[in-house]
Amino acid sequence: MKLTLPEGWTWEYLYHRTDLLLLKRATPMAGYVTVDFKSRGFRGGIQSHGPFVHTGKQYTGRKWRDRLVADAVEYLQKAWEH
Secondary structure (H helix, E strand, O other), X not given: OOOOOOOOEXXXXXXXXXXXXXXXXXXXXXXXXXXXXXXXXXXXXXXXXOOOOOOOOOOOOOOHHHHHHHHXXXXXXXXXXX
């Protein structure tokens, strides 16, 4: 999978499932967000179940995966700003 992530970020499949992607922020403090491609949403932390972060957006059309990942990255960046 080809993803555009900020410097210092990595990703891996969660629980060996290709529909769940774990994004990891390494610097300056570790943080995680789980992207669920099957359900088209994301959750803060490392989790495969539970409510999604409500963005009010629908991820459809061309490049919906890119937009979903970008919103997940933005969510985690904002969470660490506070």
